[in-house]
Amino acid sequence: AQKITQTQPGMFVQEKEAVTLDCTYDTSDQSYGLFWYKQPSSGEMIFLIYQGSYDEQNATEGRYSLNFQKARKSANLVISASQLGDSAMYFCAMREGVGEDFNKFYFGSGTKLNVKP
Amino acid sequence: EAGVTQFPSHSVIEKGQTVTLRCDPISGHDNLYWYRRVMGKEIKFLLHFVKESKQDESGMPNNRFLAERTGGTYSTLKVQPAELEDSGVYFCASSFNRVAGANVLTFGAGSRLTVL
Numbered sequence: 001a002q003k004i005t006q007t008q009p010g011m012f013v014q015e016k017e018a019v020t021l022d023c024t025y026d027t028s029d030q031s032y033g034l035f036w037y038k039q040p041s042s043g044e045m046i047f048l049i050y051q052g053s054y055d056e057q058n059a060t061e062g063r064y065s066l067n068f069q070k071a072r073k074s075a076n077l078v079i080s081a082s083q084l085g086d087s088a089m090y091f092c093a094m095r096e097g098v099g100e101d102f103n104k105f106y107f108g109s110g111t112k113l114n115v116k117p
Numbered sequence: 118e119a120g121v122t123q124f125p126s127h128s129v130i131e132k133g134q135t136v137t138l139r140c141d142p143i144s145g146h147d148n149l150y151w152y153r154r155v156m157g158k159e160i161k162f163l164l165h166f167v168k169e170s171k172q173d174e175s176g177m178p179n180n181r182f183l184a185e186r187t188g189g190t191y192s193t194l195k196v197q198p199a200e201l202e203d204s205g206v207y208f209c210a211s212s213f214n215r216v217a218g219a220n221v222l223t224f225g226a227g228s229r230l231t232v233l
Contacts, residue, residue, distance in 0.1 A: 004159070035221070043126075045208065045224030091160060095220065104173060105210075105222060107152070107160035 003027065004092050006108035013082045014116050020067070021077040021111045023092030029053075032096040034075040036066065039089040039110070048090075051075060082115045089113075119143065123209050123225035131233050135197040138228045140209030142191070148212040149192050150222065151184060155205040163207075166192060178203075199232045206230075 005024045013019035025034065036048040051059040051066045059066045067076040075094075079086055092108045122141045130136050142149045151163040163182070164174040168189035177184070181200070186192040196203050206229050210222040 002159070009157075033220070037224070042226070043206075043229075044226040045210070045222075047221050047223070050221060093160075093222075104165065105150070105162065107162075109157070109159040 002108075003096075003106035004094055004108035006092055006111050008111045009109070010112045010114070012114050012116055013079075015084060016081055018078060018080045019082055019113065021079070021090050021092075021113065023075045023077065023108060025073050025075060025092075025094045027073075027094065027096045029096040032094055034066065034068070035093040035095070035105075036064070036075075036077045037091045037093060037107075038086075039091065040085075041088070045091070049077070079113075084115050084117060087113060087115045121209055121211050121223050121225035123207075123228050125228055126226065127229040127231070129231045129233065130199055132201055133198045135195065136199055136230060138194045138196075138207050138209075138230070140192045140194070140211075140225060142209070142211030143223055146211035146213055146223070147189070149186060150210045150212075151192070151194055152208040152210065153205050154208065154227075155202075160208065163194075196230070199230075201232050204230055204232045 032053045034051045038046045049059050049061045049064045049066050051068045058068050063080045065078045089110045089112050091110045095105045124139045147168050149166040152160045154160045162176040165172045166186045169186050183195045206227040208227045209225045212222050
């Protein structure tokens with residue numbers, strides 16, 4: 001079974017509006033971490049935001065917030081006030097495991113976001 | 118601080134040839150990972166080094182792929198002989214060796230491999 005599922009291959013949003021990118025995950029671990037990365041057309045992967053499984057509050061980083069719903073195993077990324085520079089691929093990722101397996105990461109297939117002027 | 122650097126950025130080779138991709142992680146990062154993204158699919162884990170040791174190579178597709186990490190510094194990923202299905206973008210990432218917390222991966226820009 002896929003560990004990370006991103007069901008939206010592509011999305012459009014109007015500049016200055018908010019957009020939600022979906023991510024669901026599959027794990028039986030109690031301790032895990034969830035990440036979002038942005039990949040602009042230049043190719044580099046840029047870390048955006050992190051949520052630990054034990055964090056009670058949703059993570060926020062500037063215009064990015066992570067809507068963490070543990071019971072539903074979802075970790076959606078919300079981008080507020082979209083900007084043209086937000087156009088990129090967005091990848092959801094999960095790190096699970098303890099001890100020696102702690103640093104194993106799984107990625108989804110990505111969502112391509114296009115921000116329209 | 119220099120980021121993760123990968124070389125070459127793009128390589129075009131013919132089926133049956135050999136290609137070697139190189140990754141220089143961030144200094145001090147013991148963890149080094151190789152991932153691959155085939156067009157339109159998820160980023161798939163290939164292997165994970167902790168310093169010079171292979172911690173996990175369960176994602177390596179077959180024995181045509183060989184990864185090394187000399188002295189726990191830079192890493193190379195060799196594909197020999199290359200096949201058409203090896204085409205994709207190969208990402209390298211590194212991180213500190215922590216057992217708790219965020220432990221964010223820092224990625225390189227990727228090496229795009231095209232096998233004709």
